[in-house]
Amino acid sequence: MEVHRCRFVDYIPSAINALAFAPVTTRPVLACGRANGDIEVWNPKNEWTLEKVIPGGKNRSVEALAWAHQTILTEEEDFWDSEKEKQAAIKKLVKTPPRLFSAGLNAVVTEWDLVSLKPKRSVDSHGGAVWCMATNHANTVLAVGCEDGCVRLFDIADGELAFIRSFDKQKTRILSLAWSDDDTIMVTGSANSSIYKWNVELGRVVSRMTVERVSGEDTLVWSVKILSNGTIVSGDSLGHVKFWAKDSTAMIQSFNSHSADVLCLAAGSDGTTVFSSGVDRKCNQYRFVEQPVPKKIGKNGKNITANGKTEMTTKWILAGSRRFHSHDVRALALDESRNVDALVSGGVDVSMVVCPAAQFPDINQRRIPHVPQRPIVSISKSKRLMLCRQEHGVKVWRLGKSASPIQPFSEIEIGAHMDLIEPQQAILEMKFKDEYNLTSAALSEDGQWIAVADIEEVKLFRISENLAHPGQLTVKKLKSFPGVRGIGAHYLTFTPDSTRLVVASTDSQVVIVDITQWESGTFDVVRKFGQHRGAGGKGAESMDVDGEEDIVGGEGQVETIVSMAVSADGQWLATGDLKNRIFVFNLDTLQHHATLPVFDAPLTSLQFHPYSPTLVIPTASNVFYLFNVENRRLTDWSREYSSDKNFPTKFLGLKDKILGIAFNPARRNTLLVWGANYICHVDLDQGVGDRNAILNVxxxxxxxxxxxxxxxxxxxxxxxxxxxxxxxxxxxxxxxxxxxxxxxxxxxxxxxxxTNHVDEQKEEDVNFQLLHKFQPLMFVDFVGDNSLVVVELPFVKILSSLPPSFYRPSYGS
Structure with a gap:
C-alpha cells in the first residue's frame, strides 16, 4: 500500500490557560480555556470525550473560567403559594444545565450559549483585564479580579448577569481570588506581595497577609484557595506554598517546594488535600496528617511527656510529587467524585494530563492527545488536493506523486521509502480578518469550491487555475452568496458532485444550498431540516423553503450538530448531535428518511460506505455500528458483532477514541478505523475473531x-x-x-x-489488526486504490514552536 505521510501541515494547538469543573450538583463536565480564546468542553465519561469547542477570536485569550449551577431559590418564602410549588421550582433549577462564564485580557465577562456556541450575554468589567474569576458557593454571585486593583461582583441569580458593586480599590492588580464556604469572606492575591481578606458584605479589607520579597521586588501571589475548614492557601512567584490560619491569618506552615512561580492550586473538598504546580512543571501534593509530637527529654535524660503517652499533632506535609509536563503548568482542576476522581493539569505544552487524584502520585497519568478531536482536514481525491483549517484561515496543498514501484506493493518491505517524482506543494493560503476563529471549512470534490464558516457567517469561494501561472490557483469570493441569512455554522460539507453545500447552522438547522447557478449570482436554499431543534414527525419534520419553521422545538430539544456525512452517490445525508440523535435525509426527495436508535456512548464521527448505502457510526466506547439507511436497520454484521461483549478486548481497551473511518477502493469489504495513535484494519467479510488475540501487527x-x-x-x-x-x-x-x-x-x-515434538498450536483468528506506526494522527483517508493519506502532528514539531522551558541546574549536574 502506498502511504502519503504528511507532516507539513501548519497547525499548532494553543496553550491552556484555565481549567474548571462544573459544580457537583450537575453532571461532570470540564471546561478548558486556551490562549487563542477557544473553550473546550470535555466529558470525563468514556475516557474523556470532547463534546464541543466554543470558538475564540482575536484578542480573546481566556484567563479565567467559572461554572454556575444555581440550586437555591432567591424569592422570599411568601412568594410561593404552596410547598409543592416551591419544590417543583427547586427541581426545575436542579435540572437546568449549568452556565459557563469566561473572561480575559479584553476586559469583557461573557456567558456562553452552550448550544449555539455564541456569546449569550457580555458585560464590561469596568476595570480592565480580568485575571481571575469565581462564583460563590450559592452560585448566585460572580466575582472578578481586575487589572485596576478592584474586585467587582456581578449578579448571576435566575439567569441574570448584572453588575452589583465594587470592593475598595487596591493599588495593584488582583491576580487570584477565592470564596469561603459560607460566602461571607473572600481572599485575594495581589501583585504587591500581599494577600487580602475581605468582608464581602462591606466590601472592605479585614486583614492583610504579606509574603516574602527578594531584592526589594514585589512578589506575585498567583493563586489562593480557602479550604473547607477556613485555612487559607497561597502560591506565589517565589515558589512558596503557604498555609494561613483562618481567624488570625497568621502563617501556619510554608513550603519552598517549587523552584519557580507557583501558578495554580487545587484543593480537595474535605480540606485535607492540596495540589500545586507552576513554572517548574512539578505537581506537588500536600496532606493534612496526624503525627506524633517529638519527645521532650529532661536534664536527667528521661522522657518528661505527661503520663508517658505519645502526644499527637496535625500538620501539613509534602506527600508526593510528579512531573507531567514539558513546560509551565498554568491550570489545575480537581474533581474527587467517585465517577470522575481526576486531577487535570494543562499549560504551555498544549496537552491536558489526567491522573487519578486518590492514588496520586502512584498511578500513571494519561495524556489527552494534542491533535484535534474532530478532523480539520478535508481532501479532493480526484484533484489530489488537501485543505487544512487554521484559526483565521485555510491552506491548500497539492499532494506529491511517487515513482511507480517495480514490484507489487505486497512484496515491498513495510516502511520502505519511495522516491518522489513530484513533491507536495502549497498552492493556496487564505487569511481572514474576522473577529472569531473559524469553526469549519470544506473543500469540494472537484476542487473548485472552498467554504469556510465561523459562528457569525458562512463564506463561499470559487477556485480556478491561474492561466498566467500554471499550477497556481486564483480565488474569487462570491459576494452574492447570502450564507444562511447571517447565521454562522458549526459544520460544512459539499455533496460529492459539488453541486450543493450542506450547512449545519449555529441554530441547529441543516440547510441545503444549491450552488450550480453561481455565475448568475443565484444561490437557492432548497431545504431546511429542523430535526435537531426537536421538530420531529413525518408531517412536520422540516422547515419550508422560505425559512419558516413548521414546529418549534420544545425546551431542551435543541442541540449542537457535531457530525455530518454525505453518501458517495449524493443521495443520503446523515447528521448527528450531542444528544446522540442521528437523522438520515434523502437528498433526492429532500425529505427526512430515518431516525437511528440512540447508542449508549457518544458518537465521534459519521461516514458512509462508498459502495453501499451503509452508514458507519463510531462511538466513544470504541464500538462502531453499521446501519443500512435504505432498509432502516443495522446490517447483519453489526447486529451480530457490534457490542462491547463481542469486540476484541484489546481494541475496546484503547484509550484514544475512534476519530474517523477510511475505505480502500481496492478492498471494498474492509475499512480502516483510526484514532490519534492507531490505525485498525477490519474485514467485514469476517467476524471479530478471537476476543483475546494480539491485535498489534x-x-x-x-x-x-x-x-x-x-x-x-x-x-x-x-x-x-x-x-x-x-x-x-x-x-x-x-x-x-x-x-x-x-x-x-x-x-x-x-x-x-x-516432524514436530508437539502439535502445532492453532493460529489465532485475528480480524482487528492494529498498526501504531503512524502517530499522532490528524487525518486518514484514501485518495485511490491502495493509496492512503495520513496527516501526522509529531509532538516534537509543537515543542520546536514553544519557548524554552524552565531549567535550574543543580550542583554536580
Missing part, C-alpha cells in the same frame, strides 16, 4: 518470530536424536510427517516420523 509478528525460532530449535534437536539412532530424515511432507529409513540386521525398513 508489529507485536504479533515478533511473537510469531519467537515461536518459529523455538520450533526450529526443537526440530534441530530431534534431527540430532534421529541421527544418533541411525534414522535418515527424508524431505518433509505437507502432512507434517517425514519419511525415514531405519538400517537394521533384517535390512532396510521405511517408516514415517512426526
Amino acid at each position: 508489529g507485536k504479533r509478528k515478533r511473537v510469531d518470530r519467537v515461536k518459529d525460532e523455538i520450533r526450529k530449535q526443537q526440530r534441530e534437536r530431534r534431527m540430532k536424536k534421529y541421527a544418533a539412532l541411525g534414522i535418515v530424515p527424508m524431505p518433509e511432507l505437507e502432512s507434517g510427517k517425514a519419511v525415514v529409513v531405519l538400517e537394521g540386521k533384517k535390512g532396510r525398513k521405511v517408516l514415517t516420523a512426526a
Whole structure:
C-alpha cells in the first residue's frame, strides 16, 4: 500500500490557560480555556470525550473560567403559594444545565450559549483585564479580579448577569481570588506581595497577609484557595506554598517546594488535600496528617511527656510529587467524585494530563492527545488536493506523486521509502480578518469550491487555475452568496458532485444550498431540516423553503450538530448531535428518511460506505455500528458483532477514541478505523475473531518470530536424536510427517516420523489488526486504490514552536 505521510501541515494547538469543573450538583463536565480564546468542553465519561469547542477570536485569550449551577431559590418564602410549588421550582433549577462564564485580557465577562456556541450575554468589567474569576458557593454571585486593583461582583441569580458593586480599590492588580464556604469572606492575591481578606458584605479589607520579597521586588501571589475548614492557601512567584490560619491569618506552615512561580492550586473538598504546580512543571501534593509530637527529654535524660503517652499533632506535609509536563503548568482542576476522581493539569505544552487524584502520585497519568478531536482536514481525491483549517484561515496543498514501484506493493518491505517524482506543494493560503476563529471549512470534490464558516457567517469561494501561472490557483469570493441569512455554522460539507453545500447552522438547522447557478449570482436554499431543534414527525419534520419553521422545538430539544456525512452517490445525508440523535435525509426527495436508535456512548464521527448505502457510526466506547439507511436497520454484521461483549478486548481497551473511518477502493469489504495513535484494519467479510488475540501487527509478528525460532530449535534437536539412532530424515511432507529409513540386521525398513515434538498450536483468528506506526494522527483517508493519506502532528514539531522551558541546574549536574 502506498502511504502519503504528511507532516507539513501548519497547525499548532494553543496553550491552556484555565481549567474548571462544573459544580457537583450537575453532571461532570470540564471546561478548558486556551490562549487563542477557544473553550473546550470535555466529558470525563468514556475516557474523556470532547463534546464541543466554543470558538475564540482575536484578542480573546481566556484567563479565567467559572461554572454556575444555581440550586437555591432567591424569592422570599411568601412568594410561593404552596410547598409543592416551591419544590417543583427547586427541581426545575436542579435540572437546568449549568452556565459557563469566561473572561480575559479584553476586559469583557461573557456567558456562553452552550448550544449555539455564541456569546449569550457580555458585560464590561469596568476595570480592565480580568485575571481571575469565581462564583460563590450559592452560585448566585460572580466575582472578578481586575487589572485596576478592584474586585467587582456581578449578579448571576435566575439567569441574570448584572453588575452589583465594587470592593475598595487596591493599588495593584488582583491576580487570584477565592470564596469561603459560607460566602461571607473572600481572599485575594495581589501583585504587591500581599494577600487580602475581605468582608464581602462591606466590601472592605479585614486583614492583610504579606509574603516574602527578594531584592526589594514585589512578589506575585498567583493563586489562593480557602479550604473547607477556613485555612487559607497561597502560591506565589517565589515558589512558596503557604498555609494561613483562618481567624488570625497568621502563617501556619510554608513550603519552598517549587523552584519557580507557583501558578495554580487545587484543593480537595474535605480540606485535607492540596495540589500545586507552576513554572517548574512539578505537581506537588500536600496532606493534612496526624503525627506524633517529638519527645521532650529532661536534664536527667528521661522522657518528661505527661503520663508517658505519645502526644499527637496535625500538620501539613509534602506527600508526593510528579512531573507531567514539558513546560509551565498554568491550570489545575480537581474533581474527587467517585465517577470522575481526576486531577487535570494543562499549560504551555498544549496537552491536558489526567491522573487519578486518590492514588496520586502512584498511578500513571494519561495524556489527552494534542491533535484535534474532530478532523480539520478535508481532501479532493480526484484533484489530489488537501485543505487544512487554521484559526483565521485555510491552506491548500497539492499532494506529491511517487515513482511507480517495480514490484507489487505486497512484496515491498513495510516502511520502505519511495522516491518522489513530484513533491507536495502549497498552492493556496487564505487569511481572514474576522473577529472569531473559524469553526469549519470544506473543500469540494472537484476542487473548485472552498467554504469556510465561523459562528457569525458562512463564506463561499470559487477556485480556478491561474492561466498566467500554471499550477497556481486564483480565488474569487462570491459576494452574492447570502450564507444562511447571517447565521454562522458549526459544520460544512459539499455533496460529492459539488453541486450543493450542506450547512449545519449555529441554530441547529441543516440547510441545503444549491450552488450550480453561481455565475448568475443565484444561490437557492432548497431545504431546511429542523430535526435537531426537536421538530420531529413525518408531517412536520422540516422547515419550508422560505425559512419558516413548521414546529418549534420544545425546551431542551435543541442541540449542537457535531457530525455530518454525505453518501458517495449524493443521495443520503446523515447528521448527528450531542444528544446522540442521528437523522438520515434523502437528498433526492429532500425529505427526512430515518431516525437511528440512540447508542449508549457518544458518537465521534459519521461516514458512509462508498459502495453501499451503509452508514458507519463510531462511538466513544470504541464500538462502531453499521446501519443500512435504505432498509432502516443495522446490517447483519453489526447486529451480530457490534457490542462491547463481542469486540476484541484489546481494541475496546484503547484509550484514544475512534476519530474517523477510511475505505480502500481496492478492498471494498474492509475499512480502516483510526484514532490519534492507531490505525485498525477490519474485514467485514469476517467476524471479530478471537476476543483475546494480539491485535498489534508489529507485536504479533515478533511473537510469531519467537515461536518459529523455538520450533526450529526443537526440530534441530530431534534431527540430532534421529541421527544418533541411525534414522535418515527424508524431505518433509505437507502432512507434517517425514519419511525415514531405519538400517537394521533384517535390512532396510521405511517408516514415517512426526516432524514436530508437539502439535502445532492453532493460529489465532485475528480480524482487528492494529498498526501504531503512524502517530499522532490528524487525518486518514484514501485518495485511490491502495493509496492512503495520513496527516501526522509529531509532538516534537509543537515543542520546536514553544519557548524554552524552565531549567535550574543543580550542583554536580
